[in-house]
Amino acid sequence: MNEEALLKANEALEAANQAMFTANNTWMLVATVLVFIMHLGFATLEAGFVQRKNVVNILFKNVMIISIGLLTYYIMGFNLMYPGGDGGGWFGFAGFGLTNPEGAAGLIEYADAGYSYWTDFIFQGMFAATCCTIVSGAVAERIKLVPFLVFCTLFVSLSYPITGMWKWGGGWLQEAGFYDFAGSTIVHSVGGWGALAGIILLGARKGKYTDKGIKPIPGHSMPLAAMGVFLLWFGWFGFNGGSVLSADAGLVSLVFVTTALAAAAGAIGSFVVSLGMFKTFDLSMALNGILGGLVGITAGADQMGPGAAILVGFIAGCIIPLSVVFFDKMKLDDPVGATSVHLVCGIWGTLAVGLFGELAGMTQIIAQLKGIVAVGVFTFLFAFIVFFVLKLTVGIRVPEEEEVAGLDIAEHGSPAYVGVNQAAFSVAK
Amino acid sequence: MKKIEAIIRSSRFDEVKEALSEKGINFFTFMEVKGYGHQEGETHTYRGAVYDVGYIARMKLEIMVSDSFVQLAIDAILASAKTGEVGDGKISVISLDEIIQIRTGLRNESAINTK
Numbered sequence: 001m002n003e004e005a006l007l008k009a010n011e012a013l014e015a016a017n018q019a020m021f022t023a024n025n026t027w028m029l030v031a032t033v034l035v036f037i038m039h040l041g042f043a044t045l046e047a048g049f050v051q052r053k054n055v056v057n058i059l060f061k062n063v064m065i066i067s068i069g070l071l072t073y074y075i076m077g078f079n080l081m082y083p084g085g086d087g088g089g090w091f092g093f094a095g096f097g098l099t100n101p102e103g104a105a106g107l108i109e110y111a112d113a114g115y116s117y118w119t120d121f122i123f124q125g126m127f128a129a130t131c132c133t134i135v136s137g138a139v140a141e142r143i144k145l146v147p148f149l150v151f152c153t154l155f156v157s158l159s160y161p162i163t164g165m166w167k168w169g170g171g172w173l174q175e176a177g178f179y180d181f182a183g184s185t186i187v188h189s190v191g192g193w194g195a196l197a198g199i200i201l202l203g204a205r206k207g208k209y210t211d212k213g214i215k216p217i218p219g220h221s222m223p224l225a226a227m228g229v230f231l232l233w234f235g236w237f238g239f240n241g242g243s244v245l246s247a248d249a250g251l252v253s254l255v256f257v258t259t260a261l262a263a264a265a266g267a268i269g270s271f272v273v274s275l276g277m278f279k280t281f282d283l284s285m286a287l288n289g290i291l292g293g294l295v296g297i298t299a300g301a302d303q304m305g306p307g308a309a310i311l312v313g314f315i316a317g318c319i320i321p322l323s324v325v326f327f328d329k330m331k332l333d334d335p336v337g338a339t340s341v342h343l344v345c346g347i348w349g350t351l352a353v354g355l356f357g358e359l360a361g362m363t364q365i366i367a368q369l370k371g372i373v374a375v376g377v378f379t380f381l382f383a384f385i386v387f388f389v390l391k392l393t394v395g396i397r398v399p400e401e402e403e404v405a406g407l408d409i410a411e412h413g414s415p416a417y418v419g420v421n422q423a424a425f426s427v428a429k
Numbered sequence: 430m431k432k433i434e435a436i437i438r439s440s441r442f443d444e445v446k447e448a449l450s451e452k453g454i455n456f457f458t459f460m461e462v463k464g465y466g467h468q469e470g471e472t473h474t475y476r477g478a479v480y481d482v483g484y485i486a487r488m489k490l491e492i493m494v495s496d497s498f499v500q501l502a503i504d505a506i507l508a509s510a511k512t513g514e515v516g517d518g519k520i521s522v523i524s525l526d527e528i529i530q531i532r533t534g535l536r537n538e539s540a541i542n543t544k
Binding site: 207401404405409412413414415 | 440443471472473474475479
């Protein structure tokens with residue numbers, strides 16, 4: 001009698017655990033789709049911020065980036081970032097390709113009933129290409145397509161997973177106490193450093209910095225830019241929410257709140273400072289401010305309350321206009337503000353973990369600085385060397401006539417917007 | 430007074446504007462136009478089909494000047510708009526009967542207000 005009851009109890013427990021596993025895994029897959037939507041957001045945002053003669057080019061780059069990112073993550077990225085083993089190292093590699101562990105090891109036992117092996121791969125895989133799409137916005141309108149794709153392939157298959165492993169793969173930064181919940185450093189400032197290296201070596205777009213001052217090159221579509229930012233905010237609920245790595249009701253809902261409030265505060269911070277600095281209500285600054293707030297909360301979204309989240313987001317938003325003006329003063333041309341949003345606010349968000357919330361304190365600040373500096377040095381050097389070698393060998397910048405004519409025609413032979421009143425077409429001889 | 434109409438390459442617009450400004454000619458009307466001529470139209474590619482767009486994009490400037498400035502303007506445009514390739518454009522000079530400035534009601538030379 002007792003044995004029967006015990007058996008039934010165990011069965012019930014198993015069933016409950018499986019149900020919990022399914023719930024967790026389902027949320028993680030939804031979060032995966034939400035992170036995927038961020039690629040849609042980036043594509044739309046970047047398309048809006050470039051001139052209309054370069055739209056096909058930027059969209060093509062965005063399409064290639066997600067494709068290269070996912071494929072290389074399958075080939076080697078995932079196993080570089082999560083090599084397993086004892087932890088604490090600088091480099092590890094679990095082999096090319098993916099192998100799902102047999103039975104329960106790939107399912108309910110894989111991540112404490114949080115998600116399956118395949119979910120782990122695809123969720124993290126969606127993050128990976130983000131580092132490259134950050135670079136693509138900064139180097140837009142003057143970079144050569146093929147060298148850029150070569151850079152991306154190397155960046156996403158080597159630099160991103162190696163530094164990622166230091167923290168998320170159980171490496172030395174994890175052991176040093178560094179904390180980066182969803183990737184203010186590991187994803188965003190990695191992309192930012194790559195962007196910085198790129199724009200230093202590439203140079204500004206023709207005519208942007210003249211001896212008479214800055215001649216702005218405005219984006220051609222504010223609707224696309226705004227939609228892009230809203231899509232990014234939309235996707236960020238999965239980017240941060242999924243980084244809880246389970247469907248834990250308390251944590252995921254807290255992260256949703258901190259994420260949303262930081263974004264909102266970022267918009268206000270940017271609006272207030274840019275109003276003070278420029279005396280205008282600048283939409284593009286407000287949009288960048290939202291993103292700055294989101295990047296800012298990404299390191300500590302699960303460690304802070306709403307009040308701290310608002311402060312972190314607000315400060316990030318305030319930083320944005322100052323940072324954009326600074327980069328322009330240094331003659332570092334960034335058409336979408338990627339360096340300000342992802343690099344500068346990424347560093348701020350990482351530091352904020354030591355200043356606000358559960359982990360605040362001097363020890364944490366030191367640990368955060370270790371991570372910021374180590375990842376920064378490695379990533380910047382990697383990106384700089386790759387871009388430099390490409391520049392020396394095949395060149396990274398399109399010729400001036402092509403830049404003036406527009407990359408859509410020069411590199412793709414196809415405009416993004418076809419005119420209405422065109423003369424009759426003829427098939428080329 | 431004369432109106433100078435210049436059809437130039439879009440890529441030379443900034444240079445032509447600078448050159449005219451140096452000669453003291455600081456205002457004109459300009460528009461984006463499409464042209465058709467000896468130069469081959471742009472070739473585009475779409476889903477495997479290569480096609481001739483059938484036109485070339487150009488900038489048209491309309492500059493009102495007093496007679497003494499005509500040659501100055503033409504020289505400035507020739508120097509700055511020329512690339513040597515087929516398709517550099519054309520300049521034409523048209524006689525004007527009268528010019529009236531709307532804000533002030535001034536006529537002819539006073540209306541143009543060039544030095």
